[in-house]
Amino acid sequence: MMSEPANFRRPGELIFALLIVVFSVTAFWQAYLISGFSGKATPGVFPMLASGIMIVSGLIIVLSAAQTPKKFDNKSGFFSEVMSFNHVVLILLVFSYIVLMPILGFVISSGCFLFCSFQFLWRKNPLVMLALTGIILAVIYVIFREVFQVFLPQGTFLRDGFQ
Amino acid sequence: MTEIIGFFLISWTDPWLIFLTAIGTFAGIYVGAIPGLSVTMATSILISFTFKWDVNEALALISGIFFGGVYGGSRTAILLNIPGAPSAIATAIEGYPLAKRGEAGEAIGLTTVMSVLGGFVGILALALFAPVISKFALMFQSRDYLLLGIIGIFLVGTLSGESFAKGVFAGALGVLIGMVGLDPLTAEGRFTFGSIHLLGGIPYVAAMIGFFGVAEALVQLHTLNTPAIRQKIDRIIPKISDIKKYFWLAMRASGIGTIIGALPGTGGDIAALLAYDDAKRSTIKPERPFGTGNREGLVAPEAANNAAVGGAHIPMLTLGIPGDAVTAVIIGALFIHGLKPGPLLLVETPHLFWFIVGSLTLANVFLLIFGLTGIRMFTKIVECPKAVLIPLIIVLSAVGTYAIQNNPVDVYWMLLFGVVGYFMKTYGFQVGPVILGVILGPMMDSNYRRTMLRARQDLGDFLWGFFSNPISLILTTGLILMLLSQTPLWEKLLRKLPIRKS
Numbered sequence: 001m002m003s004e005p006a007n008f009r010r011p012g013e014l015i016f017a018l019l020i021v022v023f024s025v026t027a028f029w030q031a032y033l034i035s036g037f038s039g040k041a042t043p044g045v046f047p048m049l050a051s052g053i054m055i056v057s058g059l060i061i062v063l064s065a066a067q068t069p070k071k072f073d074n075k076s077g078f079f080s081e082v083m084s085f086n087h088v089v090l091i092l093l094v095f096s097y098i099v100l101m102p103i104l105g106f107v108i109s110s111g112c113f114l115f116c117s118f119q120f121l122w123r124k125n126p127l128v129m130l131a132l133t134g135i136i137l138a139v140i141y142v143i144f145r146e147v148f149q150v151f152l153p154q155g156t157f158l159r160d161g162f163q
Numbered sequence: 164m165t166e167i168i169g170f171f172l173i174s175w176t177d178p179w180l181i182f183l184t185a186i187g188t189f190a191g192i193y194v195g196a197i198p199g200l201s202v203t204m205a206t207s208i209l210i211s212f213t214f215k216w217d218v219n220e221a222l223a224l225i226s227g228i229f230f231g232g233v234y235g236g237s238r239t240a241i242l243l244n245i246p247g248a249p250s251a252i253a254t255a256i257e258g259y260p261l262a263k264r265g266e267a268g269e270a271i272g273l274t275t276v277m278s279v280l281g282g283f284v285g286i287l288a289l290a291l292f293a294p295v296i297s298k299f300a301l302m303f304q305s306r307d308y309l310l311l312g313i314i315g316i317f318l319v320g321t322l323s324g325e326s327f328a329k330g331v332f333a334g335a336l337g338v339l340i341g342m343v344g345l346d347p348l349t350a351e352g353r354f355t356f357g358s359i360h361l362l363g364g365i366p367y368v369a370a371m372i373g374f375f376g377v378a379e380a381l382v383q384l385h386t387l388n389t390p391a392i393r394q395k396i397d398r399i400i401p402k403i404s405d406i407k408k409y410f411w412l413a414m415r416a417s418g419i420g421t422i423i424g425a426l427p428g429t430g431g432d433i434a435a436l437l438a439y440d441d442a443k444r445s446t447i448k449p450e451r452p453f454g455t456g457n458r459e460g461l462v463a464p465e466a467a468n469n470a471a472v473g474g475a476h477i478p479m480l481t482l483g484i485p486g487d488a489v490t491a492v493i494i495g496a497l498f499i500h501g502l503k504p505g506p507l508l509l510v511e512t513p514h515l516f517w518f519i520v521g522s523l524t525l526a527n528v529f530l531l532i533f534g535l536t537g538i539r540m541f542t543k544i545v546e547c548p549k550a551v552l553i554p555l556i557i558v559l560s561a562v563g564t565y566a567i568q569n570n571p572v573d574v575y576w577m578l579l580f581g582v583v584g585y586f587m588k589t590y591g592f593q594v595g596p597v598i599l600g601v602i603l604g605p606m607m608d609s610n611y612r613r614t615m616l617r618a619r620q621d622l623g624d625f626l627w628g629f630f631s632n633p634i635s636l637i638l639t640t641g642l643i644l645m646l647l648s649q650t651p652l653w654e655k656l657l658r659k660l661p662i663r664k665s
Contacts, residue, residue, distance in 0.1 A: 010589065010590060012590075013590050016586055016590050017590075020332065027339055027354075030354055031342075031353075031354075034351070034353050034354075035351075039620060040615050040620045040622065040625075041611075041612040041615040041616050041620055043346040043348070043349050043351045043353055044353070045611070045612070045615075046338070046342065046604075046607070046608040046611055046612070047339060047342045047353060047354070050335045050336075050338040050339045050342065050604070051335070051339060053331060053332075053335040054332055054335045054336060054339065057328040057329070057331045057332040057335065058332055060326075060328040061326070061328050061329060061332060064326065064328070082586075082589055084384070084385075086384050086387065087381060087384055087585075090380075090381070090384060090553070090557075091381070091578075091582060094377070094557055094561075094578055094581075095578060097557075097561065098561055098571070098574040098575065098577075098578060101561065101565070101571065101574070102571045106562065110558050110561075110562075113554065113557070113558065114554050114555075114558060117553070117554035117557075118550060118551065118554060121387060121549075121550035121553065121554070122548065122550035122551070132551070136551075136555065140558065140559070140562070144212065144562060144566075148212040148213065148566075149215065150212055150215075150562065150566040151566065151569055152562065152565075152566075153565060153569075153571075
């Protein structure tokens with residue numbers, strides 16, 4: 001059932017493993033600060049147990065990552081295999097989208113996000129992308145606003161602008 | 164009894180609920196089928212949209228999505244050789260070779276009927292065993308819940324992903340995420356760093372949507388330009404002789420599926436692989452070798468993964484312990500609706516239990532209808548390019564996260580968990596145990612402390628409890644065996660046994 005471990009270490013795997021150990025140690029320290037070792041049923045015990053398990057399993061993960069051989073070709077690298085240009089751009093687009101959503105409102109921010117990411121990922125005629133964005137946005141709006149009656153952010157910019 | 168039938172029929176007699184179940188099943192088939200969309204993703208997003216609804220309406224829709232989604236994965240597995248969901252991996256092994264022989268339609272028809280059969284077995288087990296288990300579960304003490312929680316997280320950690328250590332890490336991380344906020348027993352802040360935003364804890368729906376929605380969308384970016392392959396489909400309705408021929412195999416596979424589904428932490432994906440393995444070993448004279456379009460190998464995993472749906476509901480509704488990632492999300496939905504799944508659910512709200520059984524049955528009926536129709540439209544929708552799908556998943560995830568509390572901070576959490584989840588998936592971690600940890604963590608914490616306080620904070624008394632009570636002893640033994648099976652010692656023991664593997 002368990003899928004076979006990768007034969008080669010993926011780019012950035014060791015650093016990720018080290019980072020999770022650092023994170024786990026910090027979490028343990030923070031858990032210790034909750035109530036220290038003052039009792040066995042204090043609020044800090046379970047967080048300490050969880051982060052302690054994270055440290056131990058994290059160390060095992062580091063060791064096994066360190067023992068797995070690295071791929072010896074120049075093609076594979078962190079930025080080509082794991083965090084490609086597409087990933088970086090998309091994450092930045094999502095970040096700008098969620099920053100802008102409370103300001104511009106759902107419709108405008110989602111429209112911009114959908115259009116930009118369609119254009120970036122598909123690279124077809126902008127007019128077709130614009131039409132697609134419009135249709136998808138209309139469908140989402142009708143389904144979620146009318147059927148699910150979800151409150152969609154209106155945006156402070158428009159609200160304040162028209163007052 | 165009449166009362167039970169009445170509760171069971173609620174979703175069968177209300178046109179709006181029938182409609183919602185039908186829509187859920189229909190949508191579920193597509194969600195499960197479109198590679199990149201998963202049932203867990205769909206349920207997590209849907210929960211945030213349906214939390215203002217009446218609980219029955221929400222459950223009817225979710226039951227449909229769950230059943231449809233588990234089945235839907237098989238269609239793309241057969242037609243495109245891409246399992247739409249992890250539970251359809253085994254289906255792709257046999258289904259795609261069948262499609263290449265021009266038997267795609269027949270393969271789809273057969274899987275539909277067998278999935279529905281499996282689904283009924285799972286539901287029947289749920290209806291028969293859940294009330295018994297729930298009565299039994301009233302005897303469980305806090306210690307036993309702690310053990311069940313640990314077993315659940317370890318099981319899902321052991322059976323999925325690359326290594327046990329990664330599974331355990333993911334589970335513990337989930338527990339830690341679940342600890343953030345006010346401690347439920349003393350109202351003391353934990354990991355709040357003086358911020359009021361963290362006092363209420365990390366919203367678990369944001370975590371779910373991040374891990375299952377955004378992270379998956381980022382993973383899908385790797386296969387942006389995979390072209391779809393078209394298949395010819397003619398006959399869909401399977402032959403009666405075929406159904407008769409594979410009936411008992413499907414029943415056995417459904418049994419496996421129900422049991423695996425009912426184990427805390429394991430779901431349809433593992434059930435399907437085990438049933439496939441069982442079919443491989445039990446078929447003496449296969450028509451075609453396994454891996455080249457063998458029908459036994461197609462029928463078994465499909466019956467098993469749908470049977471696991473009913474099975475997974477058993478520990479969720481009787482113990483409050485999710486049977487798999489989807490039921491972990493559904494538990495979240497029940498919490499939002501103010502319900503507490505556990506042994507008292509059947510005592511206090513029997514209508515809810517029988518309503519769930521009723522809507523699962525109805526969803527299974529709709530599965531048969533939709534499964535045998537609409538294939539032509541299906542092939543068109545599934546070919547939806549990833550470049551359209553990925554931004555769409557993100558918009559739905561963002562709106563879904565926002566809808567829960569109308570709080571923009573939640574959406575930042577979603578993105579953070581999405582990126583972390585992407586790295587975890589890339590480096591061979593499973594995100595399922597994280598969500599299981601988030602849901603089970605607070606429960607385990609309070610049960611641990613209750614047990615410790617009952618033992619008057621005496622470590623000896625605390626540990627003795629795990630062995631002195633029969634229920635705890637069984638669970639402790641199970642846990643120890645499970646941990647032991649992950650050590651080299653286990654393999655040494657197996658080698659010493661006189662039975663040799665042929």
